[in-house]
Amino acid sequence: MENIPTWTCVVALALRDGKGRWLMHRRPADKHHGGLWEFPGGKVETGETPRNALVREIDEELGLVIEPAACAPVGFAEETSGEGRPPIVIMLYTSVWDGSGMGALEGGEIDWFTPEEAELLAKPPLDVALAAKLFAKGVI
Numbered sequence: 168m169e170n171i172p173t174w175t176c177v178v179a180l181a182l183r184d185g186k187g188r189w190l191m192h193r194r195p196a197d198k199h200h201g202g203l204w205e206f207p208g209g210k211v212e213t214g215e216t217p218r219n220a221l222v223r224e225i226d227e228e229l230g231l232v233i234e235p236a237a238c239a240p241v242g243f244a245e246e247t248s249g250e251g252r253p254p255i256v257i258m259l260y261t262s263v264w265d266g267s268g269m270g271a272l273e274g275g276e277i278d279w280f281t282p283e284e285a286e287l288l289a290k291p292p293l294d295v296a297l298a299a300k301l302f303a304k305g306v307i
């Protein structure tokens with residue numbers, strides 16, 4: 168029987184630095200949700216666990232090799248309809264990084280924000296929900 172995907176699993180990382188700021192990625196203008204700020208991450212590929220996909224995406228997108236065990240789940244957010252494509256479900260993890268040497272390797276830009284600043288950024292709807300969940304938990 169053919170396995171037809173009915174939803175798209177996306178993993179993302181809320182990365183915090185030693186000053187309580189959070190890393191956000193601004194998507195390139197020509198992509199879906201272009202110009203909006205998201206938590207870095209991407210789609211889980213066939214055969215991957217969410218955590219392994221997170222490690223791969225963060226390496227590809229930021230050039231950062233994170234320890235799978237150093238990432239903790241925060242929660243998830245889901246689209247109820249994908250408007251012609253499978254709806255997205257995002258699983259958000261969190262981790263800490265106090266080093267440097269990362270970049271937006273696949274385009275767009277990255278920057279660090281306080282929770283107050285991050286709440287004000289233009290974000291896709293799922294990230295509005297995820298940011299509210301993250302900052303309400305007081306992970307800081």
Ligand SMILES: Nc1nc2c([nH]c(=O)n2[C@@H]2O[C@H](COP(=O)(O)OP(=O)(O)OP(=O)(O)O)[C@@H](O)[C@H]2O)c(=O)[nH]1
Binds near residue numbers: 178206211
């Ligand atoms: N990475 C990421 N994607 C998000 C977030 N919120 C959100 O709505 N999305 C959406 O989820 C989808 C993830 O796709 P992506 O383009 O980042 O994934 P990918 O790197 O595997 O891309 P590709 O297969 O298109 O090359 C996009 O439509 C993106 O806009 C988020 O916080 N992080």
